[in-house]
Amino acid sequence: MLYYEVFAKSLVDAGVTTMFGQMGDANLYMVDNYVHGQGGRYVAAANEFGAMLMAIGYAHRTGKVGVVTITHGPALTNLLTPLVEGVRDRAPVVLLAGDTSLSVRNHPQDIAQQAVIATSGAGFEHSGSPKTIQRDLAIALRRAAVERRPIALNLPTEYTWQDIEYHPMRMLPALAPSTRPDADALDAALGVLASARRPLVLLGHGIAAADRSVVLRLAERIGAPVATTLKGKGSVGNEPFALGVCGAFASAYGNETILAADCIVAFGASLNRFTTAEGSLVKDTAVVHCDVDTTAIGLHMTPTVGVVGDAGATATAMLELIEAAEIPPAEFRAAVVAQHEQHRDPFGGYQDCSTDRTVDVRTALRRINTAVPSRRTVVMDGGRNMGQPFKLVDAYDPAAWLYLLGFGSIGLGTGAAIGAAVGAPDEPTLLVTGDGGFMSGGLHEFHTAVRERLDLIAVIANDGAYGAEHVHFRDHGMDPSLSTFDWPDFASVAEALGARGVTVRCLADLDIAARAIAERDRPLLIDLKLDPDAVPPLL
Secondary structure, X not given: OEHHHHHHHHHHHOOOOEEEEOOOOOOXXXXXXXXXXXOOEEEEOOOHHHHHHHHHHHHHHHOOOEEEEEOOOHHHHHXXXXXXXXXXXXXXXXXXXXXXXXXXXXXXXXXXXXHHHHHHOOEEEEOOOHHHHHHHHHHHHHHHHHHOOOEEEEEEHHHOOOEOOOOOOOOXXXXXXXXXXXXXXXXXXXXXXXXXXXXXXXXOOOOOHHHHHHHHHHHHHHOOOEEEOOOOOOOOOOOOOEEEEOOOOOOHHHHHHHHHOOEEEEEOOOOOOOOOOOOOOOOOOEEEEEEOOHHHOOOOOOXXXXXXXXXXXXXXXXXXXXXXXXXXXXXXXXXXXXXXXXHOOOOOOOOOOOOOOOOOHHHHHHHHHXXXXXXXXXXXXXXXXXXXXXXXXXXXXXXXXXXXOOOOOOOOHHHHHHHHHHHOOOOOEEEEEEHXXXXXXXXXXXXXXXXXXXXXXXXXXEXXXXXXXXXXXXXXXXXXXXXXXXXXXXXXXXXXXXXEEEEEOOOOHHHHHHHHHHOXXXXXXXXXXXXXXXXXXXX
16 A cells, blocks of 8 residues: 555544544545545644644544644744644643655755754654555654654655554553552541541642542532632532632632631642642641642642552542541531522622623623533633623533633644534534734634534624733723724624624624524524723633
8 A cells, every 4th residue: 555545544444533624735535535535523723833732632632642733834833823732731632744845956855853842752663664654653642642742753754665564553542540558548548538627628630530420529528618720610610518719719718718618639630820829828738639640749848747649449448447437527517508599699799781882791702601511621722801701600520611722822822622512513512712813823724614514602792902912001091092992893704604693792792692602503603792991800
């Protein structure tokens, strides 16, 4: 078989049923065979920037390795920002990077591929021979799954038409870690729990769904209410014992209760400065930090006790020790449950600032949150627009909740939302982005959602400005006009691209938006007109 045929067939052998990308002379024959010869699904992006984001969104939503294919030269530099985001977000993605032929001296698209990729923090696999390509692909896929970061596989263009022998490719699955906690660490943790009167359990994103129920049983047994990290949102839902997100985007009641805790048992949480509110939430609190990754413990703060082990095994061992020691549950959880009704709407009570030309983003998001089916994937772009969705938009599972802030860039949400929507076709994907983010990185990919007939609802928090810069100018008494933009009519643009578009200029228009959500039959864009001087602070 020809090299490109073997490669395409090997992708399918490895279970890669969906691939994102943009074609060029280094990959077009492989992509063609993957689709028409092997029956794979290929989602063509408008450019490589979006393709990489789609693979990240797909990986996050499905738990599988995302695969993206590009050609050589500028194709690689076009996706460098999303590649860094993927590294920071620990996204298991394989980047199939076509490489310029060595036989063409001074090729205008030649670049030091490995050096460029190294700057992002991604891994690199060099394909040294056409005969080793199946082995190289298997290694790249496994590394991405195990290392939880993008791995680039270099694919020299001159291999394309070479004859090689095909063998069915076997893939060793990425084995789940099963580290059992150390007995001494468990004893130290038990000592902390035994003396705690107000224990709290904190759930992060790094907990497997199967382990979550065991951790929640532990929380119930020790009498602890439960909070989540921002990435772990959706782990608990609106249970009476749940406090919501811990840290920068918590409710006043949530942070007040967390501050009252005398012990925090954290599972799969990094305990970074956002989760701990710059350390204030753990300043005088005993912390038991549990994680399967030894490097995660103590990375951002020094815990009282560190326990290395996967969440399920650690929580099970703690339960056994607590039962054996006959430690009674604390009353802290019961006190939180008793106040649940009083704090059911922790972000309510604000004064709506809508006018006849603009809407209050809080009111708009609350209405949209109830209008979109509860089982949905939520993706959020970076920028000033993200503060209120973090608080007001619900998630039912951490896998269905994705925001892209690892590299501090705006404009990454649309591509990731498309990938997530491909990965979860039976539920809507709700994207919340700002107008600046949509124009800088979303508009050119929105038509991909139309072409793919995705159930995507894009909400643009449109204050007609780059919001963070607008705030800086205003805070210093300066003219903010340089931060404002006269954007096109987004609803009309959406219609021109083949989607549905709705503009919300006042509270009455929210009824129109709700009907559009209920009746959607294609991607839907909702343009929320906001007053840039009336948008609540990010934090």
